[in-house]
Amino acid sequence: MTSKYYHWYHPYKPSAPFKKKVAYFSMEFGIHQALKIYSGGLGFLAGSHMLSAFELKQNVIGIGMLWKYGYYDQSRNKDQTLRPDFVEKHYNFLEDSGHEVEVSIFGNTAVKVRAMVLKPEIFGSVPIYLLTTNLEGNDDLSRSIMNHLYDSNELTRICQNIVLGIGGAKLVQALGGADIYHLNEGHALPAFYYLRNQGVGKESMAFTTHTPEMAGNVERDAYALNDSGFFGRRLSEEELMQETGGSHRLSYTVAALRMANRTNAVSKLHAKVSREMWKGHAGSSKIFPITNAQNQKFWQDEDLQKARKANNIKAFQKRKAHLKQDLFRTVLDQTGKLFDPEVLTIVWARRFAGYKRADLLLHDMERFEKLLSNTERPVQIIWAGKPYPKDMGGIGVFDRLVHFTKYRHNTAVLTGYEMALSKLLKAGSDIWLNTPRITREASGTSGMTAAMNGSVNLSINDGWVPEFAKDGKNCFVLPEADSKSPVEEQDVFDSRNLYDWLENKVLPLYYDTPGKWSDIVFKGMDDVLAAFTSERMARQYYEELYK
Structure with missing residues (x-):
């Protein structure tokens, strides 16, 4: 036939x-x-x-x-x-x-x-x-x-x-x-x-x-x-x-x-x-x-969206905690580490290309170690993504992160970054970290689907972000480096600002003013659906x- x-x-x-x-x-x-x-x-x-x-x-x-x-x-x-x-x-x-x-x-x-x-x-x-x-x-x-x-x-x-x-x-x-x-x-x-x-x-x-x-x-x-x-x-x-x-x-x-x-x-x-x-x-x-x-129906968790529509913060937080536990089961399975759903969870997940700077957080090890060891405002950090299979530079960054995270209780590198893991990471994260060198990310869409699931973007002001971002209201945007300056200078400038934003804005807001944090989460969800669905x-x- x-x-x-x-x-x-x-x-x-x-x-x-x-x-x-x-x-x-x-x-x-x-x-x-x-x-x-x-x-x-x-x-x-x-x-x-x-x-x-x-x-x-x-x-x-x-x-x-x-x-x-x-x-x-x-x-x-x-x-x-x-x-x-x-x-x-x-x-x-x-x-x-x-x-x-x-x-x-x-x-x-x-x-x-x-x-x-x-x-x-x-x-x-x-x-x-x-x-x-x-x-x-x-x-x-x-x-x-x-x-x-x-x-x-x-x-x-x-x-x-x-x-x-x-x-x-x-x-x-x-x-x-x-x-x-x-x-x-x-x-x-x-x-x-x-x-x-x-x-x-x-x-x-x-x-x-x-x-x-x-x-x-x-x-x-x-x-x-x-x-x-x-x-x-x-x-x-x-x-x-x-x-x-x-x-x-x-x-x-x-x-x-x-x-x-x-x-x-x-x-x-x-x-x-x-x-x-x-x-x-x-x-x-x-x-x-x-x-x-990106497609809302495929990428957005339905229960999170229902809670947002009802403006039900308690229901939203309950569902978010459940989604974090789903993600953390994968972390436990792959790395043997027990992550805590009450701890601010940062995710960097995308292709491991040099300009995307997966390892920007490691630029100043003294400041980064201080951030990781903070018991009053703790963090958990997950990396995931695929380098090209013969990109030795990208693979080298991936492997460096593997060695760095291996014996630290609150950091992890996950393998198998495909659509299923991508959904888990976006639904289970609190912060979606985006760190390309400015003007070199054409669009970037992972932050859109993260925002659909109540993950707050912490980003360089590149790609789609300038069309979306209201710093401190629906996301966090880092100051712009001079794209014409040497890359080493850009990396120093961006890493310093990244540590500053985490220490002085993101962590205090998450732990000290949860009501304001929820406002940013909900505003991000609303704004991303208004303009960034594939419909x-x-x-x-x-x-x-x-x-």
């Missing part, structure tokens, strides 16, 4: 404002803990978008990749340091869509790409088509393209771009075509080239840029891309130089900016930074913000990006 997902299909009639057919391409989707095809924030964002698109009855489908080993499973060596494990994944809830297309990769003109589909009734998302080359009939090299999300091999990454971009575009055409092809970051850039070759106009192409980090904006050797089939056909030398602006390297972001009809950044500050960053390139001056957001974001995409 032919799957109903053989054609463009939704289990509802699309709502009138959202009838335009949109195909949303993303390297990763964080839809559910059980579907391990995500690494972190980009996937969490894409997943929340797909959940809200379903709730709003939007005419959207997702196009992604079915990774054989996912990102990686985060385990420990004998001494508790980080060990990346790669375990084969299988999902019996995915259905064969009935579609198979072929792409040309590095001279292999018949690499098969099959589309599995995540049906809406499984996790409450719009249909998401997941591509795989791990098929009988493909050679081992072609099958291995799907092994690892963000494979460290550059040529494999190019192959992944082609499968997602060209394979995905061919699939969408087989489903009946789309009005808008939306690239979530530049990973699927070959889709734009393929569509252009097919005569699809610029008005059908939309792009979201996600990072102000140059390292996160992919550049590849133009000749390798041409040999690979990246452009959908072989370009002449003249055409190749035209695409690269006379360089021998192609910037995915610059190319997408030029080819897209409209491009959004992921916060107001990020839009400003991006326009300056890409100044002089076609499309750069028109970058506008659609601030990232708002999904609407804004239609109203501003797809028009």
Whole structure:
């Protein structure tokens, strides 16, 4: 029997404002803990978008990749340091869509790409088509393209771009075509080239840029891309130089900016930074913000929200204590440490990238040890997050924290930072700590879902935070360092302020004036729901990006 997902299909009639057919391409989707095809924030964002698109009855489908080993499973060596494990994944809830297309990769003109589909009734998302080359009939090299999300091999990454971009575009055409092809970051850039070759106009192409980090904006050797089939056909030398602006390297972001009809950044500050960053390139001056957001229904604890709606502080505190105990059972299981639900609990949890500064609290050990040993106003601190599996700098920071926390009763580093642990940490924390070097966090959404669960943001004023923050009223915001000063000076400046804010504002408020603390908690919940749910974001995409 032919799957109903053989054609463009939704289990509802699309709502009138959202009838335009949109195909949303993303390297990763964080839809559910059980579907391990995500690494972190980009996937969490894409997943929340797909959940809200379903709730709003939007005419959207997702196009992604079915990774054989996912990102990686985060385990420990004998001494508790980080060990990346790669375990084969299988999902019996995915259905064969009935579609198979072929792409040309590095001279292999018949690499098969099959589309599995995540049906809406499984996790409450719009249909998401997941591509795989791990098929009988493909050679081992072609099958291995799907092994690892963000494979460290550059040529494999190019192959992944082609499968997602060209394979995905061919699939969408087989489903009946789309009005808008939306690239979530530049990973699927070959889709734009393929569509252009097919005569699809610029008005059908939309792009979201996600990072102000140059390292996160992919550049590849133009000749390798041409040999690979990246452009959908072989370009002449003249055409190749035209695409690269006379360089021998192609910037995915610059190319997408030029080819897209409209491009959004992921916060107001990020839009400003991006326009300056890409100044002089076609499309750069028109970058506008659609601030990232997260799905309330998925991320917010329902009982906390009920207590907030009833303005019932006692019920809220009772539920919060219960959620802290849920988190602390994981702390006990992983580290053998008993945490106390009455103690202020600080969580730092996100990707272990250098600019995010997981170890900023360790900058002045004398002050930090004083903070940790304070018995009148005690603290508990938890770190969690995944470095890239071959990022030795990020792994080094993670391992340093493991060794630092190992024999201290009120500090812990947790492994397995995926969607389930993320929910536990956000619901079970009192303070959500965010410490990037300023202007280098494009948006950051973990603080949004933390605030939804009554965790107060203590943050650098970067990314989405300037749009939300009312210091001392709905969160705590640190003074701004000079982003142009040497990083060592920024780290000294930010660490001093972080200790000051904890010692003189956060801890006294939590322990000495619990009524005022509750006011900040509730104000944070109210303000984040007013502007930072993915329902708002999904609407804004239609109203501003797809028009």
